Amino acid sequence: MSESTSDTASNTVSFGYENVSPEEKTRRVGEVFSSVAKKYDIMNDAMSFGMHRGWKDRFVKRVKPQAGENILDMAGGTGDIAFRMADRGANITVADINQEMLDVGAERAIERDEAEGAGSLVFSQQNAEEVSFASNSFDAYTIVFGIRNVTHKEKALKEALRVLRPGGRFYCMEFSVTDWSGFREIYDLYSMHIMPRMGQVIAGDTESYRYLAESIRKFPRAPQFEAMIRDAGFVNTKAEIILGGAVAIHSGWKV
Template sequence: MTETADDTVSFGYENVSPEEKTRRVGEVFTSVARKYDIMNDAMSLGMHRGWKDRFVKRVKPQPGEQILDMAGGTGDIAFRMADRGANVTVADINQDMLDVGAERAMERRETDETGSLVFTRQNAEAVTFASNTFDAYTIVFGIRNVTFKDKALAEAYRVLRPGGRFYCMEFSTTEWSGFREIYDVYSEKLLPRMGQAIAGDADSYRYLVESIRKFPTMPEFERMIREAGFVNTKYESILGGAVAIHSGWKV
């Protein structure tokens, strides 16, 4: 079903106005920005690093390419792509997340082979870049927080050049029997407690869990990507679908 601006939208398990969701998601990431990377290590037992390496291998960034890393926040994906020589524009709607990423970029030792990094505040539903600008568009663990995902996908399609590629990594629902039940208990009961202990914020990580539960299934999200105009769409599941890498091409 296409999302419309007149509908309420989900903020975790609540239904709120689009404006309320945008505001509250902003508050979540402002709250967790400084502890975001530490919490990623704690929540995934460090596995997110391998997932991100795998994701970037799928993207295959090339020297000199122009890549838009949407919801790029603290720069984890952008740094990996810049290390391969790509010129990466890191975009995020939350300035606090961008500030953390920019600080991390300043601390990095750059080499002559490293591509460029630019940080800019952008709304994924209405980016300010011209059409047919980028060779690749990436978004990692971010699109489930976008109020209108169909608008974000349409913008991704618009700003890509013909032949450009779309890659998204997002949490999904694991299909492994047995593991699914363990994962549910871990995420529902333990993650908010970890958020409180490490980041001083249980509510933001309770929202994280709820937003994953409300996100479309892998086949449903692939359909949304196709409806945005992309072709050769597919998805690759990790941990039985707890994480999924989606991809598509603009022709």
């Protein structure tokens, strides 16, 4: 039984390894990111040994942002992806459900030196399941390491399709579990035991990072999530596998 079917039947969704009501998950995810916002990028460096920077560069190369394009970067609060795309001249709307994450991104936008010819940046508090923007508004929709925290992923994917213009492209990068034997066991040990301890040392927060580790293990593997993207109405879908599935870049197009 798929996660979505099981959730519908029991009227609960997963919050890490717990089953909670959809409202409870939304509230608790909000608390997690309010807690980690100030240390989020530092923890990304520590937890991925800096590899997340290369993954994000690779992701933006796949998106191919163009000067003057309008791109919605969902769950992009701290601006890591948005800044990379704005540097290529695209106009980015940075959306996040969590205001604390958006505040961090806005502060960073003020502090960074804008490159000549850079596109614009707008920060907007949005729920990925109920985006306030009009249909057919954006040339591309990106979401990086965020969709696994959305309560109803199918709704978020449908909203992504709705706000894209015909011919618009969808790109998502997300963690899951790896299929590489040997590495899988090391990855499990690291994510479930070392990551929460690092969260305590660096951010003073064990439980939020325990949830983040559990949410990775609960997220669908790349083939299953690609199928969800197709079911939402996207075509020419593709999953680019990194580290045996520990990370995947998903893409699709709106026709």
